[in-house]
Amino acid sequence: MSDKRTDIINATLKVTNEFGFAGTSTDMIAKVANVGKGTIYKYFKSKEVLYSTLFDELTNKFMAFIVNHFQFNLDIQTNFRNIVYALVHYYIANPQEFRYLERYSDVSLNIDQRMDESTKLIEPIKKMMDELDHGFKFKQLPPLAIFAMTYGPLVAIVNLTLMGKIDLTDELIYEIADSCWKSILVK
Amino acid sequence: MSDKRTDIINATLKVTNEFGFAGTSTDMIAKVANVGKGTIYKYFKSKEVLYSTLFDELTNKFMAFIVNHFQFNLDIQTNFRNIVYALVHYYIANPQEFRYLERYSDVSLNIDQRMDESTKLIEPIKKMMDELDHGFKFKQLPPLAIFAMTYGPLVAIVNLTLMGKIDLTDELIYEIADSCWKSILVK
Amino acid sequence: MSDKRTDIINATLKVTNEFGFAGTSTDMIAKVANVGKGTIYKYFKSKEVLYSTLFDELTNKFMAFIVNHFQFNLDIQTNFRNIVYALVHYYIANPQEFRYLERYSDVSLNIDQRMDESTKLIEPIKKMMDELDHGFKFKQLPPLAIFAMTYGPLVAIVNLTLMGKIDLTDELIYEIADSCWKSILVK
Amino acid sequence: MSDKRTDIINATLKVTNEFGFAGTSTDMIAKVANVGKGTIYKYFKSKEVLYSTLFDELTNKFMAFIVNHFQFNLDIQTNFRNIVYALVHYYIANPQEFRYLERYSDVSLNIDQRMDESTKLIEPIKKMMDELDHGFKFKQLPPLAIFAMTYGPLVAIVNLTLMGKIDLTDELIYEIADSCWKSILVK
DNA sequence: TATGAATGAGAGTTCATTCAT
DNA sequence: AATGAATGAACTCTCATTCAT
Numbered sequence: 001m002s003d004k005r006t007d008i009i010n011a012t013l014k015v016t017n018e019f020g021f022a023g024t025s026t027d028m029i030a031k032v033a034n035v036g037k038g039t040i041y042k043y044f045k046s047k048e049v050l051y052s053t054l055f056d057e058l059t060n061k062f063m064a065f066i067v068n069h070f071q072f073n074l075d076i077q078t079n080f081r082n083i084v085y086a087l088v089h090y091y092i093a094n095p096q097e098f099r100y101l102e103r104y105s106d107v108s109l110n111i112d113q114r115m116d117e118s119t120k121l122i123e124p125i126k127k128m129m130d131e132l133d134h135g136f137k138f139k140q141l142p143p144l145a146i147f148a149m150t151y152g153p154l155v156a157i158v159n160l161t162l163m164g165k166i167d168l169t170d171e172l173i174y175e176i177a178d179s180c181w182k183s184i185l186v187k
Numbered sequence: 188m189s190d191k192r193t194d195i196i197n198a199t200l201k202v203t204n205e206f207g208f209a210g211t212s213t214d215m216i217a218k219v220a221n222v223g224k225g226t227i228y229k230y231f232k233s234k235e236v237l238y239s240t241l242f243d244e245l246t247n248k249f250m251a252f253i254v255n256h257f258q259f260n261l262d263i264q265t266n267f268r269n270i271v272y273a274l275v276h277y278y279i280a281n282p283q284e285f286r287y288l289e290r291y292s293d294v295s296l297n298i299d300q301r302m303d304e305s306t307k308l309i310e311p312i313k314k315m316m317d318e319l320d321h322g323f324k325f326k327q328l329p330p331l332a333i334f335a336m337t338y339g340p341l342v343a344i345v346n347l348t349l350m351g352k353i354d355l356t357d358e359l360i361y362e363i364a365d366s367c368w369k370s371i372l373v374k
Numbered sequence: 375m376s377d378k379r380t381d382i383i384n385a386t387l388k389v390t391n392e393f394g395f396a397g398t399s400t401d402m403i404a405k406v407a408n409v410g411k412g413t414i415y416k417y418f419k420s421k422e423v424l425y426s427t428l429f430d431e432l433t434n435k436f437m438a439f440i441v442n443h444f445q446f447n448l449d450i451q452t453n454f455r456n457i458v459y460a461l462v463h464y465y466i467a468n469p470q471e472f473r474y475l476e477r478y479s480d481v482s483l484n485i486d487q488r489m490d491e492s493t494k495l496i497e498p499i500k501k502m503m504d505e506l507d508h509g510f511k512f513k514q515l516p517p518l519a520i521f522a523m524t525y526g527p528l529v530a531i532v533n534l535t536l537m538g539k540i541d542l543t544d545e546l547i548y549e550i551a552d553s554c555w556k557s558i559l560v561k
Numbered sequence: 562m563s564d565k566r567t568d569i570i571n572a573t574l575k576v577t578n579e580f581g582f583a584g585t586s587t588d589m590i591a592k593v594a595n596v597g598k599g600t601i602y603k604y605f606k607s608k609e610v611l612y613s614t615l616f617d618e619l620t621n622k623f624m625a626f627i628v629n630h631f632q633f634n635l636d637i638q639t640n641f642r643n644i645v646y647a648l649v650h651y652y653i654a655n656p657q658e659f660r661y662l663e664r665y666s667d668v669s670l671n672i673d674q675r676m677d678e679s680t681k682l683i684e685p686i687k688k689m690m691d692e693l694d695h696g697f698k699f700k701q702l703p704p705l706a707i708f709a710m711t712y713g714p715l716v717a718i719v720n721l722t723l724m725g726k727i728d729l730t731d732e733l734i735y736e737i738a739d740s741c742w743k744s745i746l747v748k
Numbered sequence: 749t750a751t752g753a754a755t756g757a758g759a760g761t762t763c764a765t766t767c768a769t
Numbered sequence: 770a771a772t773g774a775a776t777g778a779a780c781t782c783t784c785a786t787t788c789a790t
Contacts, residue, residue, distance in 0.1 A: 004771085022209050025763060036772035038766080047764060145353050148343030149366060156335030166332050179336065183366035191754080213781060223755040228782065378775080396583050400760060410776035412762075421760065519727050522717030523740065530709030540706050553710065553744035565750085586784060597751035599787080608785060 005043045007033040012054050017096040021051070021103060055104045058097050065090055076136065077181060084154065084177040085170070091158045092168065098158060137186045150180040192230045194220040199241050204283045208238070208290060242291045245284050252277055263323065264368060271341065271364040272357070278345040279355065285345060324373045337367040379417045381407040386428050391470045395425070395477060429478045432471050439464055450510065451555060458528065458551035459544070465532040466542065472532060511560045524554040566604045568594040573615050578657040582612070582664060616665045619658050626651055637697065638742060645715060645738035646731070652719040653729065659719060698747045711741040 011033035016024045026047055030037040044050035069086045070079055091098040138146060153176055161168040198220035202211045213234055217224040231237035256273045257266055278285040325333060340363060348355040385407035389398045400421055404411040418424035443460045444453055465472040512520060527550060535542040572594035576585045587608055591598040605611035630647045631640055652659040699707060714737055722729040 026765080027763075030773090037764090037774095038772050039770085041765070042770070145344060145347065145359065145363075148347055149340045149363065152339030152341075152343035153336045153370075154339075156339035157332060160332065160335055172332065176332075176336065179370035183370050212779075214779090217756095224757095224781090225755055225783075226753080229753070234781065399758080401758085404777095411760090411778095412776055413774080415761065416774070519718060519721065519733065519737075522721055523714045523737065526713030526715075526717035527710045527744075528713075530713035531706060534706065534709055546706065550706075550710065557714075557740035557744050587786080588784075591752090598753095598785090599751050600749085602786070603750070 004033070004035050004039055007035060008040055008043060008050070009054055009057065012050055013096050013100055017099050051104065054100065058101055062090070062097070080181055081174060081177045084180070085173050088154060088158060088173050092161055095162050098162070102155070138184055146184045149183050153180060191222050191226055194222060195227055195230060195237070196241055196244070199237055200283050200287055204286050238291065241287065245288055249277065249284070267368055268361060268364045271367070272360050275341060275345060275360050279348055282349050289342070325371055333371045336370050340367060378409050378413055381409060382414055382417060382424070383428055383431065386424055387470050387474055391473050425478065428474065432475055436464065454555055455548060455551045458554070459547050462528060462532060462547050466535055469536050472536070476529070512558055520558045523557050527554060565596050565600055568596060569601055569604060569611070570615055570618065573611055574657050574661055578660050612665065615661065619662055623651070623658070641742055642735060642738045645741070646734050649715060649719060649734050653722060656723050663716070699745055707745045710744050714741060
């Protein structure tokens with residue numbers, strides 16, 4: 001049995017990926033979701049709400065994925081490596097989710113809001129790191145700067161892979177992970 | 188004396204920054220540029236052409252800026268540092284241009300095209316590095332991966348600065364520049 | 375109960391008659407049809423399609439009218455008279471349809487297409503005449519020339535009547551029908 | 562030395578023929594006439610006035626052509642034949658003028674006005690016939706009906722010829738002229 | 749006199765949203 | 770609950786006309 005709300009969410013992900021936010025109409029979503037146009041408005045107050053709801057769901061799903069990969073019995077560097085690895089693979093395996101998250105910020109324009117979105121992604125990780133008693137000394141950079149120095153290249157790498165411009169190997173992923181790690185440590 | 192074409196270009200930069208590509212209408216551009224709606228079409232065949240023309244102009248302006256900062260009497264690492272420094276400052280000083288370049292690639296959907304756009308930005312730099320006889324050994328990564336590992340963090344840093352989330356110091360810029368540099372070198 | 379599609383078609387016929395094809399806007403059609411502007415596009419892909427659809431419908435309606443008046447038990451000359459009679463009366467009774475058909479061919483510019491349109495009107499009649507075994511010998515003119523010699527005066531007569539310049543009597547119609555008939559026969 | 566007014570008139574004839582009244586813009590006329598857009602408005606108050614002026618000029622030119630072909634020393638039937646012949650050849654030789662006259666009535670919508678236009682064409686001919694003392698007895702039809710019965714087929718024939726659908730021979734022209742003549746005479 | 753840059757009303761069309769069924 | 774016909778505001782773009790040069 002199919003759940004119409006889920007059908008709509010999935011259709012939105014699919015259609016926005018193929019045609020962009022600008023090129024997506026409720027008509028198309030309804031058609032792909034196999035529901036009536038009005039049904040969308042039974043579950044979501046507006047198109048905008050539908051978009052932001054999907055963003056929230058993807059963010060949460062992604063966060064849960066990361067958190068679930070953290071292993072408390074391993075040291076933090078290994079965890080970093082592992083998480084980077086998992087993250088990259090998650091994005092590669094779910095390109096539509098990746099693109100949606102990437103593009104969404106251009107739709108929800110308000111800058112403060114954009115920050116909140118980035119924060120949603122990084123905050124829990126940062127928290128975990130702060131709370132752990134590890135032996136590493138991070139640079140005296142603002143936490144978000146550290147985020148920028150790790151998340152930035154990952155996004156770029158995933159993008160290049162999805163465009164078919166580079167051949168992603170596990171080796172490359174670990175190479176990048178280590179580079180990033182080093183870049184945020186005090187020498 | 189005001190040049191209408193310039194007025195339109197400036198208005199487009201301003202309005203798209205404030206309201207996003209989706210939220211920008213020719214009406215708004217015309218009003219902000221203080222020209223008639225029809226005048227836009229005297230200078231640009233369509234809204235899309237206006238957008239892409241602005242993108243090209245910003246890209247060229249930016250490239251010229253970078254190239255002008257390259258000093259052949261200095262070694263490549265110092266040039267890298269200087270260019271990163273100049274680039275970050277340029278973006279911080281011209282946030283609207285930065286945002287426009289960032290967002291435009293997300294609006295023009297075609298993936299191959301997006302690649303071409305990224306390439307426009309990196310190609311000349313890459314060329315310069317290849318042609319120079321420097322003593323550094325870069326990692327055996329695809330050139331675009333190296334680009335990702337340097338350009339990615341910069342964009343992130345600029346974003347965070349523009350959001351007011353981090354306080355950008357020259358020290359921080361050089362810190363990042365050096366980290367990036369190290370991350371692409373063979374250890 | 376009103377059918378919106380029909381309302382739109384009727385409004386189009388009415389408005390184009392009053393203001394011509396050039397002077398008719400979708401706004402006016404929508405207003406006269408008492409529907410939203412968007413409703414037009416639910417039923418017709420474009421204004422042009424709306425116009426051509428109306429043309430086709432009028433052509434078919436007209437053809438059906440003629441064919442229904444053909445009586446196989448009567449000789450061909452009597453049928454000719456009757457059909458001319460019916461045709462003229464049909465046009466006089468439906469001046470808007472007549473004007474629409476007249477004007478449409480001048481609006482749709484393509485010459486070959488115009489021919490097809492004229493052909494649509496004459497072809498079935500010509501066919502009927504060819505297939506019947508009648509005793510008349512028509513002049514060795516191209517069939518379309520014969521058409522021109524019969525249809526041309528009828529159109530002119532209807533036009534003059536609609537303009538109120540001549541008083542159309544049944545007598546006059548038959549007079550013209552007979553003249554036409556004679557003009558295409560071998561003496 | 563070229564006269565700009567004439568250039569504009571000629572350009573209008575040419576462009577409206579190729580693209581129809583709806584598809585013709587002042588821009589195109591100006592370009593073809595090799596004058597500035599504003600110049601058109603120096604000579605004609607508006608586009609509409611330009612169109613109607615051209616119509617009037619063509620009408621007058623055509624009328625003069627006909628009148629000049631009337632030979633008072635010949636009997637009226639021969640004159641009729643000759644005029645039909647000249648008329649058809651004039652149209653064939655000047656298809657742009659023919660088409661302009663044909664199409665113009667769809668642009669100037671007002672029905673009374675249309676009448677005036679038809680009248681312009683036939684009035685002088687009618688006058689000439691009335692004033693002459695010839696031996697023929699025309700049917701007791703309204704003069705315009707007689708016109709319809711002669712002018713109608715001619716227009717149709719010219720149209721078919723210009724479309725390349727029939728091969729116009731002098732023989733055919735005379736055949737039609739005679740048919741028309743007979744059709745308006747009392748038997 | 750001649751121009752064409754500039755204009756803005758108005759064109760055709762789309763689409764998020766509503767609501768009667 | 771589910772629908773999709775209906776809507777009209779808002780969009781991009783055109784073009785007859787004006788007017789400073």
